[in-house]
């Protein structure tokens with residue numbers, strides 16, 4: 203059965219075939235703590251943390267990737283790159299704790315076209331791939347020999 207889950211570290215929606223259920227005790231949570239303190243320049247870009255007490259106090263994670271089981275154990279759903287980095291106690295490259303937080307899209311901007319998004323964006327991706335297919339194989343181009 204196809205499905206997806208949300209990685210608690212990077213908040214990416216990943217296919218179920220690529221996830222790891224990691225007990226919270228097996229993760230060095232200090233790596234995922236919010237990097238901003240009120241005295242740093244980075245503090246203005248740091249969103250509020252979802253948990254203010256308990257094991258995940260101060261961790262910048264996506265709550266959608268956390269499973270609380272009936273026995274009281276807590277599992278973190280992780281994508282392969284985040285699991286690999288966290289198993290070495292390294293900050294995952296695309297984790298929320300690495301300030302890769304875009305925030306939510308305002309409702310008035312939710313139905314923009316790609317071109318409209320590019321016009322109003324503060325920053326842009328350097329590459330966008332648009333694949334066009336030619337359905338007219340019988341047309342000879344002047345470059346054909």
Ligand SMILES: [Zn+2]
Nearest residue numbers: 209212281284
């Ligand atoms: Zn991830």
